[in-house]
Amino acid sequence: MPGILKSVRIKSNNICYGPEPDVDDEVEQYLTIAATGRVWFSARNYNQYLNDDGFCRKKQIGIGKWKAEFLLSLFSNLPQVQEFITDVGFYEIEFRYDDGECEKNVGPLIGNVFSHAYGNEADVDLTRLLRRYIPVYGLWVFDTSTSPDYEGKKAVYLFAESWEKFFENPDSNIKFEEEFGRDCQELGFQMDCGEKFVSECKKLGCETSYGDGMKEAVAKINDIEIIGSGIFSYWRGLTHWDYMYHLGPEECGVFLCLLRRLKELSQKK
Known part of the structure; x- marks a missing residue:
């Protein structure tokens, strides 16, 4: 069994089958949430993605331990396997524990990622909750198909x-x-x-x-x-x-x- 969850890193990649993106199109986002309450966001456009160099956006935010620890508890309760669809973008969650262990979870970038805080029914929409907690314009997290900035x-x-x-x-x-x-x-x-x-x-x-x-x-x-x-x-x-x-x-x-x-x-x- 892994130790205590200390942080999660979410990579949201919106490259899928279809026309090739323009070089300035934002195609990948990264979001790291630490138990300390610190949050790091960054994003790459297509040119930066191809060259694996640079970012078109970066932001650091403090949400406080109270919120961060609650979010991490929700991530701890996520199902380990998500349905994978090949013709859409994908997300990858990296779970980092205090004992040095690391686990990953991958799924399609179409939303429907739910967890639970109380009881056993997965009823909390994590995309919606993260957009409410984290003031970043155009935050995808697990879904690019909805308008993100007020939806939360x-x-x-x-x-x-x-x-x-x-x-x-x-x-x-x-x-x-x-x-x-x-x-x-x-x-x-x-x-x-x-x-x-x-x-x-x-x-x-x-x-x-x-x-x-x-x-x-x-x-x-x-x-x-x-x-x-x-x-x-x-x-x-x-x-x-x-x-x-x-x-x-x-x-x-x-x-x-x-x-x-x-x-x-x-x-x-």
């Missing part, structure tokens, strides 16, 4: 918009206990018992978890993932730890505050 946030916006309507007028016919948590899980929100969200709120003057001062603190948080984790964790605490819970005005107010902030952060600009 669009699903968050639609989630927030849909559930905002529910909490404005709660409907007992909607399976809140099942469907809300499932939606959070599929979006790739972290459920860390509110630890990250509460910590950020306290830094901004909110001393009580989901209590007084939360609205003002939330308005200052500019990170979709922290708000998403806060709302997922609040749902979990309400539905799994408080057997006498009900969706009263106070509870709905917390959800609405967080959902409306998610809408603001994920709307198309």
Whole structure:
């Protein structure tokens, strides 16, 4: 068994059967994510690819350990074998472990790469999640067939918009206990018992978890993932730890505050 996963390197190659690319066409991207929270991106055009020299784009980003470790846990849960298709581009994932071991996984560049964080059902779209986490224009990861630059946030916006309507007028016919948590899980929100969200709120003057001062603190948080984790964790605490819970005005107010902030952060600009 390998040791602890310390980093992944994803190579996305978009060369396939068909017309030869122009020399300036971007044909290969490289993305490395380390457990420290550092991310490195680079890309080559066709001329650079043929000569194995130089890059047309390079960028370094810090996403923090909280996000990086969650991403690596999702990569650890990926199936080891992906379907291979010969007439499209391909991706190659290199898994690097702390004991020096290295493993690889290869698949077609057509999306449909799913993993799981909770339970055993692979329901988190890794392409969409990585595009949300990593602010790089035109990031392929595992898919070149969709518009990448807003696609990662669009699903968050639609989630927030849909559930905002529910909490404005709660409907007992909607399976809140099942469907809300499932939606959070599929979006790739972290459920860390509110630890990250509460910590950020306290830094901004909110001393009580989901209590007084939360609205003002939330308005200052500019990170979709922290708000998403806060709302997922609040749902979990309400539905799994408080057997006498009900969706009263106070509870709905917390959800609405967080959902409306998610809408603001994920709307198309």
